[in-house]
Amino acid sequence: MRDVLPDEVALRDWAMAQILAVYRRHGFVRIETPAVESLRLLLRSDGGENEKLIYKILKRGDKLAAAGAEDLADLGLRFDLTVPLVRYYAHNLARLPQPLKAIQIGPVWRAERPQQGRYRQFTQCDIDILGVASEVAEIELILATSEALAALGLKDLTVRINDRRLLGAMVAHCGFEPGRAGSVFIALDKLDKVGRDGVAAELRETGHAPAAVERLLDGLAAGATPAALRGLLGARVDEAVWRGLQRVLDTVEAQAAGRFRLAFDATLVRGMGYYTGPIFEVQHGGSTSSIAGGGRYDRMVGKFIGRDVPATGFSIGFERVISILLERGPVAEAEAERVVLVFPESEGLGPVLALARDLREQGKQVLLEARAKRLGKQLQDLETRGFRRIGVLGPDGVVEWREPRVGGAGETSA
């Protein structure tokens, strides 16, 4: 876990505000769940590997005294926002709008081995639609998420889409053993990183039939269009799946209007075990790693409320997006000009406070600094910190405005 310095917080706050504004315009409402959930809940999700990374909270008082070594904790920090969302939905059903279009932005925790660019506390930024079975949900999520990313200034976006039911049918069609689709997905998910040969090797090592492996990788080879797959899979895939996929592709394409690319990708897998239908990811620039991802998970809510509720979600990889934005340099604090007023400490504060109030009422960010013994050095330091508008108040309350030299430090012009 890490501290965030002021400049990065400003960037994060700005990015969050952009994303939130787009999502709100798309009719989503923000909800909040606590950071801490019951361990029983966290462990019964389909969180896979993440369940091993839960920070558990030690029981307290009598409960701790009575606890066995295997039973020291009954609470844990959330490792994603999807499990809490489903619990929240089940818990507050009667008081929530139906369907629910929820925004969640907040920290999650995973006890991962620290590595470059990966933190044990990080922010997730999800939108989910609960209660919409039709592909209108997918269309809305894709349009809202791509617009939010565009609002951050991210160009060159590609949205890739696939459907878990196609992947499932393909695995069956190729002759893999029934019930072992999960391990096929796990290997296939690494295609971007290890290439066709790497995937083939992993599949054979996992004990899958070489013939099935070849058929799968041939069938999914780059360029596999919905039409080609449809010819291959025939009656293994329901007509409605193809129709839904085509509707998403056509509708989103018509709305994209060149602002992002949309592509069917038969090799797209997504890691989580709970997806049941369409899945999608967003790539930025030439990078193969995704900056957002999501899909349909129609069977998760049922585990909590006893009846299935159709659900779809799209999650922006907030930390990855921030690291892309940071590479571009500091955020332009365009709206509010920053001003410093240097005042003589020993005098009455009336004049400097009155001036500060006027400037603040104009929306400016005004920093007051007591005049240091070495004014020249103080002004130089302020310029180094990026202040471009510095007023020095004399004992008479008169302000002398300093215009910094282009390029920063140095003598003042006055």
Add this chain to the structure above:
Amino acid sequence: MRDVLPDEVALRDWAMAQILAVYRRHGFVRIETPAVESLRLLLRSDGGENEKLIYKILKRGDKLAAAGAEDLADLGLRFDLTVPLVRYYAHNLARLPQPLKAIQIGPVWRAERPQQGRYRQFTQCDIDILGVASEVAEIELILATSEALAALGLKDLTVRINDRRLLGAMVAHCGFEPGRAGSVFIALDKLDKVGRDGVAAELRETGHAPAAVERLLDGLAAGATPAALRGLLGARVDEAVWRGLQRVLDTVEAQAAGRFRLAFDATLVRGMGYYTGPIFEVQHGGSTSSIAGGGRYDRMVGKFIGRDVPATGFSIGFERVISILLERGPVAEAEAERVVLVFPESEGLGPVLALARDLREQGKQVLLEARAKRLGKQLQDLETRGFRRIGVLGPDGVVEWREPRVGGAGETSA
């Protein structure tokens, strides 16, 4: 801990944005620390009772296997934002602006017994100035905080101010045993709640001399002005303390301009053990409980970096403020009109998406809803949810706008 429903999240987000905007205009910058800190850090603060309420995080893997029963945790959830601030300041000193004017808004956790209006996860909202020894810091904090509260629409604000050094001198002057000032402060802090007799009883029960108790309560009786106390305490209080107090009173009074009241209150104590100078609280309306509080704590940073750094902070009781705002009813979503577009599910989505895009570009929040079988009931439900502008699209893409009757549900006008 609790879930927050969409309407309250909207109010909280709005309140946070107002507060942040004021603080930024006053030259503060937001910083972020992780939710989890080392237990060693949390336990070495002057957090008093709060240290007993820490949620501890269970060690993992080999560390847990090797741990004794007393040693099961080495991390904990932060119980306030001051301890993490000081750790952050010490850790990032070279990369932070000097002096640091920091904003922190975020959740903290305390394992308190649940009670009305008190939660185990709650939001704190602090500003702190590190590195300013003069009372300019107090003046800036009081002006920024009162302006932030006013920006939330809170009127009838009273800022009370006192100084721990006056309290200390008073306790010595009255003849309490040296070194037992802490227990005198704890009893005196309850004056608002239990009254003079209650405080006197507690002080006598704690073993303080009845004569000292009487002298103290007489000396601090309502109406004790700085001048009266000065006469009483004489050389026990440094000249600079009086001068500083008077400067804060005069300067803030001149700036308050009727927007809030400022009052010296010789009985103001504040609970925390770490205060070293001026302390302040804000009351709203006739309530005796405070909605914000703070003070100077010049000796806390020294514990971390080996040299004292002057520090002052002011914390808004965010949850209390939100409960006041909630009593006033829902937040007026003035800026962005909310619109619902009801569309025929079986048709192409082009027309409704195009219309939604136009409205969103105008800043409106647009919710899309598939047309239900019983349109009348659907429209009624939407009106009950507060939507005042509802467009129903026909199969031809033509929009019929419904104007709801005043008072909500019922027939549509079309």
